[in-house]
Amino acid sequence: MVSVDGVTAEIIRSNLVSAAEEMKRTLIRTAFNPVIYDVLDFGISLYAYTDGSTNLIAEATGIPYFIGANDYAIEKALEYVGAENLEPGDILIMNYPYWNAAHTADVTLFAPIFDPKSNQLSALSCIRAHWIDLGAKDPGYVLDSTDMHQEGIIFPGTKVFKRGEPNHDVLEIIRFNSRFPEIALGDLNAQVAAIRVGEARIRRILEKYGLDVVKAAVEMVLDAGERASLKALAELPHGSWSAEDYLDDDGITDEMIKMKATVTITDKKFIVDFTGSAGAAKGPVNMPFGATKCMCRIVFKALTTPHLPSNAGNYRPLEVIAPPGSLFHAVYPSPTYTLWTGIVALELICKAAAKGLWDRMPASSGGDIPGFMMVGIHPDTGRPYALSNNEVIGWGASPDHDGSNALQHHSAPVVRNTPIEVLEIRTGMMIERLELITDSGGAGKFRGGLGVRRDIVFTAEGDFLSVIKKSKTRPWSLAGGYEPEPTGMYIYVGTEKEKRVGTCRIKVKPGDRCILKTAGGGGYGNPKDRDPYLVLEDVLEGYVSSKAAEEIYGVAIVDEKIDWEKTKKLRSSA
Numbered sequence: 001m002v003s004v005d006g007v008t009a010e011i012i013r014s015n016l017v018s019a020a021e022e023m024k025r026t027l028i029r030t031a032f033n034p035v036i037y038d039v040l041d042f043g044i045s046l047y048a049y050t051d052g053s054t055n056l057i058a059e060a061t062g063i064p065y066f067i068g069a070n071d072y073a074i075e076k077a078l079e080y081v082g083a084e085n086l087e088p089g090d091i092l093i094m095n096y097p098y099w100n101a102a103h104t105a106d107v108t109l110f111a112p113i114f115d116p117k118s119n120q121l122s123a124l125s126c127i128r129a130h131w132i133d134l135g136a137k138d139p140g141y142v143l144d145s146t147d148m149h150q151e152g153i154i155f156p157g158t159k160v161f162k163r164g165e166p167n168h169d170v171l172e173i174i175r176f177n178s179r180f181p182e183i184a185l186g187d188l189n190a191q192v193a194a195i196r197v198g199e200a201r202i203r204r205i206l207e208k209y210g211l212d213v214v215k216a217a218v219e220m221v222l223d224a225g226e227r228a229s230l231k232a233l234a235e236l237p238h239g240s241w242s243a244e245d246y247l248d249d250d251g252i253t254d255e256m257i258k259m260k261a262t263v264t265i266t267d268k269k270f271i272v273d274f275t276g277s278a279g280a281a282k283g284p285v286n287m288p289f290g291a292t293k294c295m296c297r298i299v300f301k302a303l304t305t306p307h308l309p310s311n312a313g314n315y316r317p318l319e320v321i322a323p324p325g326s327l328f329h330a331v332y333p334s335p336t337y338t339l340w341t342g343i344v345a346l347e348l349i350c351k352a353a354a355k356g357l358w359d360r361m362p363a364s365s366g367g368d369i370p371g372f373m374m375v376g377i378h379p380d381t382g383r384p385y386a387l388s389n390n391e392v393i394g395w396g397a398s399p400d401h402d403g404s405n406a407l408q409h410h411s412a413p414v415v416r417n418t419p420i421e422v423l424e425i426r427t428g429m430m431i432e433r434l435e436l437i438t439d440s441g442g443a444g445k446f447r448g449g450l451g452v453r454r455d456i457v458f459t460a461e462g463d464f465l466s467v468i469k470k471s472k473t474r475p476w477s478l479a480g481g482y483e484p485e486p487t488g489m490y491i492y493v494g495t496e497k498e499k500r501v502g503t504c505r506i507k508v509k510p511g512d513r514c515i516l517k518t519a520g521g522g523g524y525g526n527p528k529d530r531d532p533y534l535v536l537e538d539v540l541e542g543y544v545s546s547k548a549a550e551e552i553y554g555v556a557i558v559d560e561k562i563d564w565e566k567t568k569k570l571r572s573s574a
Helices: 006-030 064-081 168-177 181-209 211-235 289-304 340-354 420-426 532-541 546-551 564-572
Strands: 042-050 053-059 091-094 106-114 121-130 156-162 239-247 257-265 270-273 318-321 371-377 384-390 429-436 452-458 462-467 488-491 499-501 504-508 513-517
Touching: 006 042, 006 053, 006 121, 006 181, 006 211, 042 064, 042 181, 042 211, 053 064, 053 211, 064 091, 064 106, 064 121, 064 156, 064 289, 091 181, 106 181, 121 181, 121 211, 156 168, 156 181, 168 181, 181 211, 211 289, 239 340, 257 340, 270 289, 289 318, 289 340, 384 420, 420 429, 462 488, 462 513, 488 504, 532 546
Parallel strands: 270 318
Antiparallel strands: 042 053, 042 121, 091 106, 091 156, 106 121, 239 257, 257 270, 371 384, 371 462, 429 452, 452 513, 462 504, 488 499, 488 513
């Protein structure tokens, strides 16, 4: 292999990242589905292909979970299809959950990229995005499937484009199996357009530098990524720590599901072992193993190289263990549609690691992505719709600062809310209120971030879905901080049917109301050690009530000022 200097390698790496970002801009501009162009529910990545192996070399800013799932999906797809069967212009589609590392609605398209001079398979471009419908048993989200075949039509790695030409038969299968064929095919073509952009940019890089130089640069970048991770591991505390938590239910029964994670850190390895967790669930909360690996990657990257661009070299020291057939390693035909298990499990991994790294880890966030969706027939257009929103939660407090208010969960930190205007125009929902919840952040020397309250009134008939998997247990705190109230959805508010739920699918009619209250983050440290001026500021901002300031923080606020004499007595008696 030819040698390459560091400057050239960095220029090539930057060009690859630029290519991925251009793919992202193309996807956003051309997608039909608000979940893609507004919410940013996608992952885009580029891979080098050398000697039968694929390696992540660049990614666009997207959902970390999706990008990691792409890595696993590409490997499994090539095993199934065979690299020797790929030709220039091909684009393949895959959503088989156990290979795709996601549920069936997260559809992966990928394409081979051949060197312009040697015609060797040299790279692959990949885009994963959430489709609104692909023939599942229920429109919207499937919350109670007991078999993979209830969750939609399956593509194991099928050529939707052959040698640059669309495969009409496959496109027709998609069209006739979707309740929203125009949107499904529109999103497919948006992904195709973005993939073609990536292909063109990679070919231009290969033409400019030559395949041998690009290969050498990629190898240098990957090795540098591995060295950076190993250096960080050497500086972390070493040991093994375990933690347990519970998932609300599996969508079939109300029984909570045990999760256990053991994190082991050595000089050379970061191991996450899910042995001891529940076996396969009857309902659709089972995790494909690739999805489980993705959640571990997020924690590993955050602890080792959070400020460096991501590549395959970064993750070489990571090892994930989950027995096949268990909750965290789904096998056929286990249902996998409700992937909220991984969101709650990400906090579990952090909880285990925090036992050894307590001085560099935050407390738990609200611990979930409290999603909701409405499905129905639009009263104005007469056309079917299905539209969702991922709600925000508070982030956990850290050893040196408060948690942030009202952010998306850190398994999907770049995701955005669906705009209220879109929800109201395209569905039968009207949003009456959206505000921070006073006292929702866990108290502590550093306070957890606040969750939100959203009030919804329905203006048309339809199905309303709530997807929450951590409503029965509180987010955890650290170093004596307080645990906040968990998330809850309150349905049929103001009627005799009113109740608090986690995950559900209900019929609604005009005038019905529901309220979503999301959890804040856990607190860090004893609340009585919090700077009284920060407590005053919290009260003035409406983050903390005067009552909580006095009873929990030991700070008396009178006429928007600190009563120092009373505060001294409150804190001295603690």
